Amino acid sequence: MQSFVTLPERIWYYTFRVICALVLLFLVLPILVIVPLSFNSSEFLLYPLTGFSLRWYQDFFHSPEWMNSLKNSAIVAPSATVVATLLGTMAAVGLTRARFRGKALLMGVLISPMVVPVVILGVASYLFFAPLGLTSGYGLLIMTHAALGVPFVIITVSATLQGFNTNLLRAASSLGSTPLHAFFRITLPLIAPGVVSGALFAFGTSFDEVVVTLFLAGPEQTTLPRQMFSGIRENISPTIAAVATILIAISVCMLLALEFLRGRAEKLRSSLPGA
Amino acid sequence: MSDMSPAVLLTNTGVPMKAQLRRIERVSQLKSLALILPLLLFLIVTFMLPIAAMLRQSVSNPEVVRVMPATLQALKHWNGKTMPDEATSRALLSDLTRAGGDGYALAAAGKRLNMEIAGYRSLVMKTVRHLPEERAAPSARAALLTVDDRWGDPAYWHAIARNASPTTPFYLLASLDHNVNDQGEVVHSEPDRAIYLDVFARTFGMSLVVTLVCVLLGFPVAYLLATLPTRKSNLLMILVLLPFWTSVLVRVAAWIVLLQSGGLINSALIGLGLTREPLELVFNRTGVYISMVHILLPFMILPIYSVMRGISPSYMRAAISLGSHPILSFWRVYFPQTVAGLAAGGLLVFILSIGYYITPALLGGPKDQMVSYFVAFYTNTTVNWGMATSLGTLLLLATLILYAVYNRLIGANRLQLG
Incomplete structure (x- = not known):
């Protein structure tokens, strides 16, 4: 800080930094607090720690309920991600190329699953599909989770398509490539960062979704967040801290993957001529 | 005369070039629509039809x-x-x-x-x-x-x-604390049944508080992130994005642990001599506010940050070099340019807040439940489809109005994600 800065300015500068530090601490505090407790030997979720133990992880991996919910999440989330990514990417490509009146409205409709309260979607789906006998099994859960993930795919893919140079496709076409071939060899590699981050968002949405699952999943289809919901509601135990830590580790991986993709996308964009 | 008319460009098959181009353009447009169609059909089945069924159920009386x-x-x-x-x-x-x-x-x-x-x-x-x-x-x-x-x-x-x-209209009227009396007039319900206007007021009030707190906490952080050098701000950004990516249930569990009577926050407050008895911070309104702000704060920071990133620092410098006080120039020159981000973040946080269910259900008491809780309650506990769907219809209406405002002001395609 330069010497001509006045004292009030200096005080304000540090106060501002302290405020920001406190807010950022507020944001990460819960994550910092829950992780050590999962390795604590005590049965109570209280500080100070009493000793190192992996028994809560053992509990988790030996509990049939938790393992069943882990299995269900491992079925539902990837399936929902595939459906959402496929449909969302196609629609984003179409939306970028199409010109028609009401396009903004259509975009708004396609993104609306993101803002409609999930309780409403849960109740509505249950009301609509239960008389048809479709509420047992994974199918409906996967489809509804996919609907919740689609807006994220559209947003991220559309954003990458904004910087896409359509002359590349014209060049490919003039050199004799079919549109489909050009899509897989030129468009897809270039928008891949957007597609993958959209897929990550869709996966995160399904993997963390509990409200729709409350309505649509039977005891057989209980997912990890659903199991956590009952756990927190009944009696919050260190096993939940262990599950939380595992989920935090997964979030860190997804965040790192996303940051890596962002870096790649920026590099690709800046290395392209005319883009 | 025919020699004077401009030559019509023909393709090698003898079709006028203009017509050929128009045809190609039309085919390409149709292909684009064909790409959107699968998703539209998918959402009609999984999303719109169920919601239409809910709207119909809210007035159904067989x-x-x-x-x-x-x-x-x-x-x-x-x-x-x-x-x-x-x-x-x-x-x-x-x-x-x-x-x-x-x-x-x-x-x-x-x-x-x-x-x-x-x-x-x-x-x-x-x-x-x-x-x-x-x-x-x-x-x-x-x-x-x-x-x-x-x-x-x-x-x-x-x-x-x-x-x-x-x-x-019985259920919709009941959701607004009204009913039709024996004379066929719409009247206010008796006090023991009239609870829903309070619930709606509470829902909007709590959402407003959450939004305002998010603005107060999010604005300085967004400013810091936008003004720091890229390397440093990217590092700090991770502190915003990590909770954003962490499961909501993980964060709710962590807040219960932190805020309980023997938890770290209470120990710290007692240790600092700020209170003698542990404060009740969870299973009441305080707990709901703390965790809702925590969950929604990134949705506020990210849009403000992205708007601030695009503001050139030269305007502020110009104002200060022309003799304006730094605080005044911030308020008169910098702040007005951030309003778009504030509006985007504020509306998004408010829209997401009014539909909240998990956080109040796990961290609140009976007096802290919002509309969503009653929708779920009437579906799961008492199986009163009329009340569940009409409360849902009104909540949906409120959400869609706010979403339309959002689209009008900001545009759905401008939603920022990380």
């Missing part, structure tokens, strides 16, 4: 029409002031006799009438139980009065007459 068609027909000629005539009473008895075989339909009609007047369900069931003796009686009217003198009260007949149509 129970009484199904069980008491003859009674309803006879009540059309009723004066509405005294107990209806012999023919109407006879019609009710024959309706109940017919319905006696279908216990489910009868129970549904009883439940529906019970919403009009408490105790109606048991009245219907009692009358059905006494049916054999009633049918033998010479006067249906007298027989009904012998079973229960409530049949002499016109209010009980009005309740049936009000349900003559298979659609009803």
Whole structure:
């Protein structure tokens, strides 16, 4: 800080930094607090720690309920991600190329699953599909989770398509490539960062979704967040801290993957001529 | 003359170039629409049809029409002031006799009438139980009065007459603390039933508080991130994005651990001498606010940050070099340029807040529940589809209005994600 800065300015500068530090601490505090407790030997979720133990992880991996919910999440989330990514990417490509009146409205409709309260979607789906006998099994859960993930795919893919140079496709076409071939060899590699981050968002949405699952999943289809919901509601135990830590580790991986993709996308964009 | 006209460009197949280009353009547009279509169909089935069914259910009223068609027909000629005539009473008895075989339909009609007047369900069931003796009686009217003198009260007949149509505004009105009285006027519900306007007010009030706190906490952080050198701000950004990516349930669990009476926050407050007794920070409004702000803060920071990133620092420098006080130039020059980000973040946080269910359900007390809780409650606990869907309809309406404002001001395609 330069010497001509006045004292009030200096005080304000540090106060501002302290405020920001406190807010950022507020944001990460819960994550910092829950992780050590999962390795604590005590049965109570209280500080100070009493000793190192992996028994809560053992509990988790030996509990049939938790393992069943882990299995269900491992079925539902990837399936929902595939459906959402496929449909969302196609629609984003179409939306970028199409010109028609009401396009903004259509975009708004396609993104609306993101803002409609999930309780409403849960109740509505249950009301609509239960008389048809479709509420047992994974199918409906996967489809509804996919609907919740689609807006994220559209947003991220559309954003990458904004910087896409359509002359590349014209060049490919003039050199004799079919549109489909050009899509897989030129468009897809270039928008891949957007597609993958959209897929990550869709996966995160399904993997963390509990409200729709409350309505649509039977005891057989209980997912990890659903199991956590009952756990927190009944009696919050260190096993939940262990599950939380595992989920935090997964979030860190997804965040790192996303940051890596962002870096790649920026590099690709800046290395392209005319883009 | 024909030599003078401009030559029409032809393709190698002899078609005018202009027409050919137009055709190609049209085919390309159709292909684009074909790419959108699968998703549109998918969302119609998984999202729009269920919601349309919910809207229809909120005005659906088949129970009484199904069980008491003859009674309803006879009540059309009723004066509405005294107990209806012999023919109407006879019609009710024959309706109940017919319905006696279908216990489910009868129970549904009883439940529906019970919403009009408490105790109606048991009245219907009692009358059905006494049916054999009633049918033998010479006067249906007298027989009904012998079973229960409530049949002499016109209010009980009005309740049936009000349900003559298979659609009803009953649930939507009840969700707004209103009902239709015996004279057919819309009136305010009795105090013991009038709880929903309070719930809506609470929902909007709590969302407003959450949004304002998010603005107050998010603005400085966004400013810091936008003004720091890229390397440093990217590092700090991870502190914003990590909680954003962490499961909501993980964060709720962590807040319970942190805020409980023996938790770290209370230990710290006692250690600092700020309080002697542990404060009640969880399973009440405080806990709901803390965790909701925590969950929604990244949704506020990210749009403000992205707007601030695009603001050139030269304007502020120019204002200060022209002699304006730094605080004044911040307020007059910098702040107005951030309003777009504030509006985007504020609306998004508010829209997401009004639909919250998990956080109040796990961290709040009975007085902290929002509309979503009652939608779930009427679906799971008491199975009152009418109330569940009409509260849902009103919540959806509020959300869609705010979303339309958002689209108008910001544009759905401008949503920022990380």
